[in-house]
Amino acid sequence: MMRFCSVxxxxxxxxxxxxxxxxxxxxxxxxxxxxxxxxxxxxxxxxTHPFVSFDHxxxxxxxxxxxxxxxxxxxxxxxxxxxxxxGLGLESGMAxxxxxxxxxxxxxxxxxxxxxxxxxxxPWCLVAAMGFWQGCSHxxxxxxxxxxxxxxxxxxxxxxxxFALRSFQPRRMRLAVIR
Amino acid sequence: xxxxxxxxxxxxxxxxxxxxxxxxERYRFLxxxxxxxxxxxxxxxxDLESRLKTGCVIYQTDAADYVxxxxxxxxxxxxxxxxxxxxxxxxxxxxxxxxxxxxDGFLRVTVHPIVKGMIERExxxxxxxxxxxxxxxxxxxxAAAVANPTPETKP
Numbered sequence: 001m002m003r004f005c006s007v008x009x010x011x012x013x014x015x016x017x018x019x020x021x022x023x024x025x026x027x028x029x030x031x032x033x034x035x036x037x038x039x040x041x042x043x044x045x046x047x048t049h050p051f052v053s054f055d056h057x058x059x060x061x062x063x064x065x066x067x068x069x070x071x072x073x074x075x076x077x078x079x080x081x082x083x084x085x086x087g088l089g090l091e092s093g094m095a096x097x098x099x100x101x102x103x104x105x106x107x108x109x110x111x112x113x114x115x116x117x118x119x120x121x122x123p124w125c126l127v128a129a130m131g132f133w134q135g136c137s138h139x140x141x142x143x144x145x146x147x148x149x150x151x152x153x154x155x156x157x158x159x160x161x162x163f164a165l166r167s168f169q170p171r172r173m174r175l176a177v178i179r
Numbered sequence: 180x181x182x183x184x185x186x187x188x189x190x191x192x193x194x195x196x197x198x199x200x201x202x203x204e205r206y207r208f209l210x211x212x213x214x215x216x217x218x219x220x221x222x223x224x225x226d227l228e229s230r231l232k233t234g235c236v237i238y239q240t241d242a243a244d245y246v247x248x249x250x251x252x253x254x255x256x257x258x259x260x261x262x263x264x265x266x267x268x269x270x271x272x273x274x275x276x277x278x279x280x281x282x283d284g285f286l287r288v289t290v291h292p293i294v295k296g297m298i299e300r301e302x303x304x305x306x307x308x309x310x311x312x313x314x315x316x317x318x319x320x321x322a323a324a325v326a327n328p329t330p331e332t333k334p
Contacts, residue, residue, distance in 0.1 A: 031277055031291065036209045036316075038230045 046146030062108030064158015089135020278314030
């Protein structure tokens with residue numbers, strides 16, 4: 001990890017991920033959402049959300065592609081890490097700032113590009129952080145199981161995309177990323 | 180333990196002496212899988228296909244109907260004598276994301292310090308009651324119409 005970023009940068013990332021949103025309207029309280037398990041629309045929205053939200057889709061495809069490059073066992077484990085962290089983030093009810101969501105999209109691309117140059121533990125930490133931020137960004141109103149299932153299903157297209165890129169691109173153009 | 184998949188009847192036709200109650204909190208009616216114990220000690224395992232309603236029969240024997248009943252809970256009942264005040268109260272409480280129940284001339288909302296603060300600040304006439312709270316829920320057909328507007332219903 002320390003090969004990837006210095007101690008101050010690492011601390012800055014941790015502090016940045018812990019900051020809350022600005023409370024511009026003090027007193028605007030939101031009670032805990034009552035999840036209605038009979039409300040199929042809410043569940044369906046949770047399952048389909050990963051495919052219709054650009055940031056979620058981008059991160060999900062990125063992690064799926066990353067999982068493909070890592071091989072079956074580590075790839076499956078990193079997928080589980082991402083989905084687990086996402087569920088944890090959603091359940092935590094923490095509010096995060098929008099730049100962190102944007103950062104998770106950028107990180108998914110950077111991670112794919114620089115995976116081979118990173119320390120072994122770095123992708124795991126970053127994927128967990130990305131999943132957690134993505135989970136936090138949804139707040140109340142989403143069904144955790146539905147969102148996790150949708151995200152887990154969405155990792156496969158990412159892996160397939162990576163497989164297609166590796167299989168069908170001309171050898172000379174082969175991307176360094178998808179080996 | 181008796182398994183329950185759906186309600187047997189919306190109401191019991193038997194006299195109250197032949198009804199066994201299973202009292203549960205409001206949130207239970209939002210859950211599909213849970214367990215409960217009736218007043219006579221009979222245990223039930225719920226794995227529901229559809230929503231239950233308070234007062235519905237969940238199980239019948241030769242001797243009794245087992246009826247599920249929602250427990251009462253404390254609410255603020257705000258008097259809304261005019262349509263304008265009702266809209267204003269609904270809007271302000273809705274802005275706090277609290278569910279409300281609309282009854283003739285009144286609006287009910289669950290007890291919470293934030294709501295209490297707003298009611299006192301706005302000086303709305305109100306009282307605190309213990310009632311079966313049934314918040315407003317969009318009927319499925321209305322929800323579907325909102326999700327898929329026809330040319331006539333599109334704004």
